[in-house]
Amino acid sequence: MSSLKSRRFALKALTAAVALGTLAAVPAHAADTIKVGVLHSLSGTMAISETVLKDTVLMAIDEINAKGGVLGKKLEPVVVDPASNWPLFAEKTKQLLGQDKVSVIFGCWTSVSRKSVLPVVEEMNGLLFYPVQYEGEELSKNVFYTGAAPNQQAIPAVDYLMSKDGGAAKRWVLLGTDYVYPRTTNKILRAYLKSKGVADKDIDEKYTPFGHSDYQTIVADIKKFSAGGKTAVVSTINGDSNVPFYKELGNAGLKAKDVPVVAFSVGEEELRGVDTKPLVGHLAAWNYFMSIKNPDNTAFIKKWSDYAKAKGIAGHKDKPLTNDPMEATYIGINMWKQAVEKAKSTETDKVIAAMAGQTFKAPSGIVSKMDEKNHHLHKSVFIGEIKADGQFNVVWKTPGPVKAKPWSPFIEGNDKKKDEPEKK
Amino acid sequence: MHRHRFIKLFMALCAGLCLAAGPAHALTAAEATAIATGETDVRIEALNKAMATADDKTAAFIQAMADGEVKVAGDKVFVVKDDKGLDPVSGAAVAVPGGAEDLVNNNRMRGALDNALAALKLFSKDDKLRLEGVKALLKEPDEARLPLVEKALAAEASPAIKAQLELARAAALLGSADKARRLEAARALGQNKTPETKLLLNERLKIETEADVKGQLQASLQAIEAALVWGDKLGALFSGISLGSILLLVALGLAITYGLMGVINMAHGELMMIGAYATYVVQGLFQKYLPGAFDWYLLAAVPVAFAASALVGAALERSVIRFLYGRPLETLLATWGISLMLMQGVRTLFGAQNVGVENPRWMSGGVQVLSNLTLPYNRLVIIGFAAAVLLGMAFLIGKTRLGLFVRGVTQNRPIASCMGVNTARIDTYAFALGSGIAGLAGCALSQVGNVGPDLGQSYIVDSFMVVVLGGVGQLAGTVYAAMGLGILNKLLEGWTGAVLAKIAVLVFIIIFIQKRPQGIFAMKGRSAEA
Numbered sequence: 001m002s003s004l005k006s007r008r009f010a011l012k013a014l015t016a017a018v019a020l021g022t023l024a025a026v027p028a029h030a031a032d033t034i035k036v037g038v039l040h041s042l043s044g045t046m047a048i049s050e051t052v053l054k055d056t057v058l059m060a061i062d063e064i065n066a067k068g069g070v071l072g073k074k075l076e077p078v079v080v081d082p083a084s085n086w087p088l089f090a091e092k093t094k095q096l097l098g099q100d101k102v103s104v105i106f107g108c109w110t111s112v113s114r115k116s117v118l119p120v121v122e123e124m125n126g127l128l129f130y131p132v133q134y135e136g137e138e139l140s141k142n143v144f145y146t147g148a149a150p151n152q153q154a155i156p157a158v159d160y161l162m163s164k165d166g167g168a169a170k171r172w173v174l175l176g177t178d179y180v181y182p183r184t185t186n187k188i189l190r191a192y193l194k195s196k197g198v199a200d201k202d203i204d205e206k207y208t209p210f211g212h213s214d215y216q217t218i219v220a221d222i223k224k225f226s227a228g229g230k231t232a233v234v235s236t237i238n239g240d241s242n243v244p245f246y247k248e249l250g251n252a253g254l255k256a257k258d259v260p261v262v263a264f265s266v267g268e269e270e271l272r273g274v275d276t277k278p279l280v281g282h283l284a285a286w287n288y289f290m291s292i293k294n295p296d297n298t299a300f301i302k303k304w305s306d307y308a309k310a311k312g313i314a315g316h317k318d319k320p321l322t323n324d325p326m327e328a329t330y331i332g333i334n335m336w337k338q339a340v341e342k343a344k345s346t347e348t349d350k351v352i353a354a355m356a357g358q359t360f361k362a363p364s365g366i367v368s369k370m371d372e373k374n375h376h377l378h379k380s381v382f383i384g385e386i387k388a389d390g391q392f393n394v395v396w397k398t399p400g401p402v403k404a405k406p407w408s409p410f411i412e413g414n415d416k417k418k419d420e421p422e423k424k
Numbered sequence: 425m426h427r428h429r430f431i432k433l434f435m436a437l438c439a440g441l442c443l444a445a446g447p448a449h450a451l452t453a454a455e456a457t458a459i460a461t462g463e464t465d466v467r468i469e470a471l472n473k474a475m476a477t478a479d480d481k482t483a484a485f486i487q488a489m490a491d492g493e494v495k496v497a498g499d500k501v502f503v504v505k506d507d508k509g510l511d512p513v514s515g516a517a518v519a520v521p522g523g524a525e526d527l528v529n530n531n532r533m534r535g536a537l538d539n540a541l542a543a544l545k546l547f548s549k550d551d552k553l554r555l556e557g558v559k560a561l562l563k564e565p566d567e568a569r570l571p572l573v574e575k576a577l578a579a580e581a582s583p584a585i586k587a588q589l590e591l592a593r594a595a596a597l598l599g600s601a602d603k604a605r606r607l608e609a610a611r612a613l614g615q616n617k618t619p620e621t622k623l624l625l626n627e628r629l630k631i632e633t634e635a636d637v638k639g640q641l642q643a644s645l646q647a648i649e650a651a652l653v654w655g656d657k658l659g660a661l662f663s664g665i666s667l668g669s670i671l672l673l674v675a676l677g678l679a680i681t682y683g684l685m686g687v688i689n690m691a692h693g694e695l696m697m698i699g700a701y702a703t704y705v706v707q708g709l710f711q712k713y714l715p716g717a718f719d720w721y722l723l724a725a726v727p728v729a730f731a732a733s734a735l736v737g738a739a740l741e742r743s744v745i746r747f748l749y750g751r752p753l754e755t756l757l758a759t760w761g762i763s764l765m766l767m768q769g770v771r772t773l774f775g776a777q778n779v780g781v782e783n784p785r786w787m788s789g790g791v792q793v794l795s796n797l798t799l800p801y802n803r804l805v806i807i808g809f810a811a812a813v814l815l816g817m818a819f820l821i822g823k824t825r826l827g828l829f830v831r832g833v834t835q836n837r838p839i840a841s842c843m844g845v846n847t848a849r850i851d852t853y854a855f856a857l858g859s860g861i862a863g864l865a866g867c868a869l870s871q872v873g874n875v876g877p878d879l880g881q882s883y884i885v886d887s888f889m890v891v892v893l894g895g896v897g898q899l900a901g902t903v904y905a906a907m908g909l910g911i912l913n914k915l916l917e918g919w920t921g922a923v924l925a926k927i928a929v930l931v932f933i934i935i936f937i938q939k940r941p942q943g944i945f946a947m948k949g950r951s952a953e954a
Contacts, residue, residue: 043768045878047776165464165532178923208922211882213873214670216663216803217917223796224656227622229630243778244873251790251800257531257538275782280492281531314775385530388492395530 033076034069034346036061036333037096039107039117044084045211048240049269049325050109052316053131054079056326057106059307060333070340078102082113089113093120093128103346104129104336106329111135111180118143127348129336131328133264133286135184136406137414141421142348144335144355145376146328148287149404150188154234156381157262157285158189160396161232162196166383167260169232171202173222176236178207184411185236185264191410202229212241215248223252226259233261242266243274250278257281262383267323271390272315279386287379288327288364289392300330300363327363331377334360335370366401373420376404451481456501456512459485460494460527468536475540483544485512489527490537497524539564546576551585558588562595563620570596591616598628606637614644617651618795655796660918661911666803668910669810670872672903673865674883675890676810676817679902680858681737683891684821684834685851687745688756691763692887693880695859698736699729699866700875701770704779719784722871729867730860736766737859741852749851763880770877778876787871802871809868813861818899820857830854834897893933895943904944 038057040050061075069075078100082089089108096102097120104127108114111134121128121142133148160166172193176182186205193203204225206218225231237245242263249261262283268290271279290301301322308316335358340346343354355370362368369378378401384392407414451474458470474482488494488503495502495509502520503510509520529537538560545557554576561573573596577589590612597609610628613621622645629641674696681689703725710721740762748755783802790800821827829850832840841847869879890909894901909929916925937943 042776043771047771048778048876051776165530167531206921209926212922213882214663214667216666217660217914218922220656220659220663221918223619227619228626229623230627240778240874240876240878247783247802247872248800251788251798251802253790253792253798257535260531269777272777272780274780275788278788281534314772315777385528387526393526393528395528 033074034071034340035076035078035100035102037093037100037102037105037107038077038079039082039089039092039096039105040109041084041113042079042081045240046084046109046113052269052313052323053106053109053325053329055307055311055313055316056304056329057333059303060330062307063303064333064337070337071344071346082107086110086112086116089116090120093117093126094124097121097124097126103127103340103348104351106131106333108132109325114138114143125348127336127351129329129332131325131332133324135181135188136404136408137184137411139374139406139417139419139421141352141375143375144332144370145404145406146332146335147325148379148381149376149406150185150408151405152287152379152381152402153264153285154185154189155192156398156402157264157283157383158192158234160283160285160383161234161260161262165396167232168230169260170198170229171225171231172198172204173225173231173233174203174205174236175218175222175233176207177212177238177241178209179238182207182236182238186234188408188410189234195410208237208241210238210241213244215241215245218245219248219252219254222259223254226254231259233259235261235263236265237263238265242270246274246279246282249282250275255281256283256385267325268321268391269323271386272319272321274390276386276390277388280388282386283395284384284386284392286324286382286384288322288324288362289382289384289394290322291384291387291391292363292365292382292394294363294365296361297363297365300327322363328377331360331362331368369401371403374404374406375421376406378403451479451485451513453501453513455482456485457499460489460496460501461499464530464533467533471536471540475543478544481513481515483541486537486540486544488512489529490534490541492526492529494527495520495524496527497521501527535564543572546572547579551582554580554582555585555588558585558592562588562592562616591621595621595624598624603634603637606632606634607640610637610640610644614647617648619652622648622652652796655794658794659797660914662797662799662803664911664914665907666807666910667914668907669807670869671886671890671910672906673806673810673813673868674862675887675894675902675906676813677858677860677862677865678887678891679894679899680817680821680830680861681855682888683897683899683902684830685854685858686752686834686896687749687855688752688759689745689858690756690760690884691740691766691880692862693882693884694763694766695733695737695862695880696866696869696883697770697875697877697880698766699733699863700781700870700879701774701779701866702729702732702863703867703870704774704781704875707781719786722784722787722867725867726864729863731863733863733866734856734860737862738852738856740859741855745855746848746851767877767880774877776877778874781870781875783871806868806871809864813864814899814903817861821899826850826853889933893936893943895945898943898945901943901945 038054040054041047042051042054058077061077064070065074078096080092080096082092093105096105106129108117108130109132114130117128118140122140126142128143129146130143131146133153134145136149161169174186174189176186190203190205208218222233260281260283262285264285266284267286301320304322305320308320335355336351338358338360339351339354343350356372358370359367364380366380371378380401381398382394383396384394387393407417407419409415455470455474459467459474485503493504495504497520501512502518502524503512504520509518510516511518542557542560545553548554548557570593573589573593577586577593580586580589594609594612597605598613600606600609610625613625625641625645629638629645632638632641677695678689678692681687681692706725706728707721710718744758744762745755748758787802787805790798792798821830829840829845832845833847833850837847866879890905891902893909894905912932913925913929916928920928
């Protein structure tokens with residue numbers, strides 16, 4: 001009896017404590033802060049890539065607050081976890097915009113999650129900054145795309161492989177994970193290769209399921225295909241599957257010199273789990289590499305290293321790494337800050353107007369500009385070769401920033417689409 | 425393209441000249457700088473110029489560049505070996521300035537360096553080096569290199585190398601302006617049944633204009649393709665067996681916990697993940713404390729992975745599962761919850777990112793069986809490992825006292841108990857054994873794929889599939905099912921692509937289980953009804 005009583009008491013005490021805790025957690029200074037939503041998966045399959053982006057946003061917010069905030073107000077992050085669950089992305093967006101009343105959201109990685117968030121942001125007139133390279137074919141008034149469109153990553157990479165220095169490839173294997181980004185990118189690339197005079201029989205398009213881990217057959221096929229002429233592989237394999245693919249490639253003795261592989265989803269972070277010695281010479285195309293040398297990048301890396309150490313971020317506290325989507329996130333939040341200051345308001349429509357033509361000195365070494373019309377950044381494209389230490393050597397870059405073409409001219413019907421959002 | 429040709433011709437001529445013209449002068453600092461810095465075109469030109477007067481120092485410098493042991497500071501070039509700077513010209517030790525950067529070679533430059541090395545090797549005194557040189561030249565031939573090859577041919581004594589040199593000569597003649605020589609070359613190359621030769625002939629076929637040379641090229645290509653078919657077939661079979669061995673490893677532990685004990689253990693995948701992380705930890709310890717014996721860390725990791733997973737399994741059984749025997753739904757839910765906790769625990773401990781587990785050196789690369797069939801060592805080792813685990817387990821279950829008790833308890837618990845068997849303890853042992861084997865599977869998986877918190881998730885479905893298909897309670901069934909699924913999957917993949925193959929295999933299993941719910945092998949006797 002007494003034990004039952006005490007248990008009941010314990011329950012009550014616990015409830016009270018929880019209630020108190022919730023009350024205490026409500027910020028007392030809610031009125032004089034600007035709320036910023038962070039919508040990245042912190043659990044599930046995408047956690048591996050997205051967690052660092054959440055930390056990048058928090059780092060930038062700390063940095064902005066330390067300099068006095070925006071419009072005299074401190075930024076207050078609201079972090080939610082959509083758990084790699086696409087419908088949950090939409091729900092959490094509703095919560096951020098409707099309940100928490102955030103002024104802006106930084107978030108999403110996969111195209112599916114962005115597509116899920118899009119109708120909510122448009123309906124509630126929110127503002128989303130999307131920091132990852134994607135397949136294009138989208139232009140929303142409420143979204144700013146700080147990652148690369150296909151003409152800022154895929155097409156320059158193919159151009160490089162066709163050049164003499166890139167190996168003058170004649171045959172192409174387009175290899176990807178089976179979902180919207182690789183399928184669309186490969187559709188664009190196929191049309192582009194055809195326009196360059198590559199015949200259909202010299203293009204081999206292959207897809208694997210999500211989480212595929214046995215690449216023996218694929219690698220054997222690539223080997224066979226490459227006996228028909230100088231071959232290059234364009235890989236849009238996503239996330240986890242890259243490790244088994246590259247391990248198989250190394251063990252089967254396919255050297256970068258003979259069959260170079262250029263990847264669009266492999267960066268410093270993805271190579272963390274790989275023994276890179278057999279991969280030296282394979283390529284990646286991005287708009288930023290950690291190994292790029294300039295004062296802005298050195299400062300950016302130092303900021304991140306210090307932040308990771310101070311916060312004890314797993315993995316990064318011992319071996320801090322920066323990558324392209326982190327840089328895109330960092331540019332995004334800083335440009336948003338500048339736009340708010342220019343508009344002297346956090347109202348969505350005013351900020352959107354002020355975003356046009358914003359510039360920011362990016363860690364990649366260029367002055368990055370937000371296009372006046374199409375909501376995409378102008379970006380330089382770099383081709384990097386994998387080094388033995390898991391970093392990249394930049395072997396080629398575009399002479400200057402490239403303007404994004406979200407509507408690729410290599411997809412039918414796109415010539416009629418306008419290079420700016422429909423609704424204003 | 426033209427320019428490339430010209431450069432090759434130039435290089436070959438220079439190399440030929442140097443070898444004919446006697447005394448070489450030493451590498452100069454200006455040459456070394458020119459080869460190491462600037463535009464690729466200019467560097468290759470400089471490399472060829474240096475080749476004209478090549479000596480041992482030039483060779484050593486080119487080798488160092490190919491190995492990535494060269495650093496550049498301004499217009500000074502250093503060879504860095506074991507953290508010590510050497511001057512490439514004098515060979516004397518020098519201090520490398522702090523701002524020195526690693527030399528950047530792109531794939532084209534790397535190819536040019538390899539070519540230069542091959543040309544230098546052609547006149548080495550070592551048979552092995554000469555053979556290497558010829559083989560490299562065979563891959564990228566040019567008619568301009570002909571005098572060089574012929575000179576080497578005249579001097580060559582070893583018949584094996586001579587044969588290769590003749591092939592290299594034929595390969596070089598393939599681009600000849602003389603039709604008769606091209607015809608002869610196309611015929612000769614038909615004898616060399618390798619994918620590289622196929623590539624050469626294909627490339628020539630694209631630009632060939634003479635009809636009879638075309639015919640001969642096609643005939644030779646056909647001969648080569650016919651020879652390569654076997655390699656392809658064996659390759660497909662091998663990859664099937666390899667996938668089968670992995671399926672077998674991931675399913676063996678489950679064959680005990682689910683097959684024999686009837687526990688629907690959704691945390692089976694996470695026990696594998698724990699084994700993989702145990703391997704990672706052992707790797708880290710070796711890196712830190714025993715770097716000399718790093719290549720053998722895997723041997724130490726095997727028992728550690730087994731022990732770690734077995735301990736977690738035993739704790740799981742004692743604390744949760746033993747209260748749920750005979751209640752499959754609750755077991756399923758409870759173990760699923762545990763799997764989530766284990767994953768999140770690992771995320772908190774090691775981070776959400778994948779961790780890197782390196783293959784030891786003896787497991788990297790592969791053995792070349794046929795010209796187009798290379799068997800990777802890591803896959804061979806895993807096949808052997810799976811066989812060893814299988815044998816060990818069959819022995820344990822079939823021949824030992826513990827195995828006898830396990831079989832006794834699963835077949836008839838009350839009678840076993842009456843005979844004085846401590847059934848609760850046997851349950852724990854059996855579950856720990858199954859978990860430990862999952863740990864071994866994790867250790868093996870760390871050598872072919874990712875090690876991350878989600879590792880188990882991608883294999884849990886596969887392992888249940890194998891056990892159910894093989895027939896619950898049967899080791900032999902598990903083996904047949906694993907090998908069958910592996911080979912079937914790989915054959916379908918070669919034919920329909922990976923996405924369709926996966927779907928087709930699942931459809932096959934559904935139909936099979938409909939027709940034969942008890943799996944390939946059915947349990948006979950009273951226990952089957954229990």
